[in-house]
Amino acid sequence: MELYKFAIPEESSGVIIDNVNKLRKFEERLRKIFYEKNYLETLMPTFEYVELYKSVYKNLDESTLFKYIDKEGKDVALRWDFTVPLARYYIAQKKDEIARYCYFGKVYRKEKEHKGKSSEIYQIGTELIGKKAIEGDVECISLLQKSLPIFELRDLKIELGSARFYNRLCQLIGNEKKEEFSNLLIQKNISGLKKFSEKYNMEENLKHFITSLPRLNGNIDVLNETIEKLGDEELRNSLIELKELYETMNMKEQDLFDLACVPNMEYYTGIIFKVYSKYVEEPIISGGRYDKLYENFGKDVPAIGMAYYMNNILKAIAKVGEENAKNSIN
């Protein structure tokens, strides 16, 4: 019996002959941009202790890790992300200066069966360590803006959210209700937020504002209107911060703000951003400021980073190709 000679495990990403040259081309161009801005290329280990990830991601879904028990009886996982190993690397250098790192490689995250998703995710990313907001944010976003044209994708939208805004919201609502609130907010659950605010008998203004949050996902007009209406100073200031960034960065009319943005990693503290293409169902790039991550390694260091999801970028490009082919036939 010679079964499983041609089939590959479901976890594998397919063989991508067509896309390899594109992937390498993007890699090369990104590398050039990163090198010009003094980002040092790193090559992180493929295997990491599960403990490392668990100590940082308190809510880590362990079923997404590829893990085994090593000869010392410790749980070891295939690299699940780059940000945490790079944070450890920086701290181990025992320097206080600003560091700029970039990386090119795969992360391994188990996907559910037969869902048409691969568990090998090719990521390219940068970390800017030791530079505070707003200076650091500006550097990171301008690097992002500089890199976007190389993909030749139209209709890209950069979306900005604020962990500072979210944290203040949780404070106003009461931190003991944070989890319930966040679960509804992350889903933009209009009906759920309405019921939530009624259940806890919130005062009319707050009730109205909370229920309107899912709708506050749009261009600069949405941000301006909200800033005008807001009474709470901290909420206002966190949005003014976003507005200033938008103006400093000369961002575009189509770019978005998401006021219902919930930080998906506990360590995010400032701006959170994502880049969307209408051709793929997931963001093609995401990033944010995470000044609290380094606390896990016993040091207070500000940092901001971003990751390009190359699988999604290649998918978008393939879709554009298909569309163009279709149009040229018609």
Place this chain on the structure above:
Amino acid sequence: MLKIALTKGRIERKMTETLKKIGYNIDPLINKDRELQINIEDKMEIIFAKSNDVVTFVEHGIVDIGIVGSDTLLENPFKDYYELLDLEIGKCSFAVCSYPNFKNVKFNRRKRIATKYPNIAKKYFESKDEDVEIIKLEGSVELGPVVGLTDAIVDIVETGATLKANGLEVIDTIIEVSTRLICNKTKFKYKKEEILNLIDLIEKYKITRIKG
């Protein structure tokens, strides 16, 4: 044009009614034969699918919006969508059901539970500090206790007629279930106006329905 995946059967019928009430011409939906895709007034492109497939189509961005029961959403591992609205139709509940004397019986072994929803069943018994053996059935789950394969079932209860006809009853209600409108996250960024427009219409109708 909004692309919508609609769960076939009961939810499809209730949603058709809602679409009519908020002013859409639903004749193509009523007159449909075996087509899997129907257009409405050049505003909506509706496909009909089984509940879990609705979630898969939303996940892959094949459609912008899915109309699906919260029972399916609870059981399905995919969570990365916006659950914009509770349509408050297709209401029913998840319940543990068995013969009336189930509560009084002392089991000296793991209870056996038949269900189509193993994740929900497991979570529920875990929350009661109980460990049970779950047997997944695809069809009439009530057969579990009836033929003696299992001690009880975890299933959706709407009217309870099937239960009653087989001598079973609700032992404990787990959670209320209703139909939800879910949305692919990226699609929301590109079609927000259209999507919110539909939501406003439904919300307005929901209010008049409550008042009426």
